[in-house]
Amino acid sequence: MIFSFFKRKIFIFFFLIFFTPLCFANEVFISLKKNKVNVRYGPTFDSDIKYVYKKINLPLRQIDKKENFRRIIDLKNNSGWIHISQLKKNNSVIPTKDKILFKKPTLFAKPIALIKSGRVLLVKKCEDNWCYVSTENFKGWVAKDNLWGM
Numbered sequence: 001m002i003f004s005f006f007k008r009k010i011f012i013f014f015f016l017i018f019f020t021p022l023c024f025a026n027e028v029f030i031s032l033k034k035n036k037v038n039v040r041y042g043p044t045f046d047s048d049i050k051y052v053y054k055k056i057n058l059p060l061r062q063i064d065k066k067e068n069f070r071r072i073i074d075l076k077n078n079s080g081w082i083h084i085s086q087l088k089k090n091n092s093v094i095p096t097k098d099k100i101l102f103k104k105p106t107l108f109a110k111p112i113a114l115i116k117s118g119r120v121l122l123v124k125k126c127e128d129n130w131c132y133v134s135t136e137n138f139k140g141w142v143a144k145d146n147l148w149g150m
Contacts, residue, residue, distance in 0.1 A: 029090040029149050030070065032058045039080035043069035050080045057092040057120055059149030075118075075148050092122050093131070093149035101140035105130035112140045126150075 035056045040047040043066040063079070064071035070087060073079040075094055095117050102109040105127060113135075115121065121133040121142070130141045131150075144150065 028062050029059055030062050030072070030087045031060065031090045031092050031149075032056055033086055033088045037082060037086045039072070039078075039082055040069075041080065043067065043071070043081045045083070047081065051078070055120060057122060059090055059092045059094060059120070060087075061149075090149060092120050093133070093147040094118060094120055095142070095146055096148050097146045099142045099146065101133070101135075101138055101142055103140055105132075105141040107143075109141070113138045115142065121147075 032053055032055065035054060037053045038049045039051050039053060041050050058074070060072040060074050060082075062070045063073050066081075068084050069081045070084060071079065071081050075096070095115055097117050099115045099117075100111045101113045101115050103112055104110075115135065119135065121131075121135060124132045124134060124139075126132070126144065129144050131144055131147065132139070132141055
């Protein structure tokens with residue numbers, strides 16, 4: 001009886017170790033490749049258009065895939081299906097709170113600009129808790145906390 005109890009515990013432990021990561025394997029961040037992208041109700045071109053994104057580089061979370069379509073969800077929890085030809089590897093983030101853009105990756109560096117929440121930032125590189133980003137007018141470092149799309 002005690003032996004079967006331990007066998008069950010070991011089985012559950014190994015199950016959680018090996019299969020839990022598979023549940024989250026499809027959740028990756030991607031970005032829009034174009035300025036106008038159709039989001040559909042289903043994973044086919046025959047499916048009706050649900051809405052249209054009009055922002056290049058908008059970060060999205062991929063939550064499912066079927067053939068050449070990816071099911072995505074955005075920062076505001078809107079979801080739908082997009083063809084892979086309209087998507088690319090993620091290169092952007094959106095701050096969920098106002099952030100300060102710094103000249104160097106430290107809070108003691110010279111502040112360059114105030115970045116409002118919801119603005120799309122292009123990520124050039126990340127180090128430790130900081131990312132070097134660019135907007136239309138500025139380049140600098142922001143802290144990684146409260147960035148959606150990483």
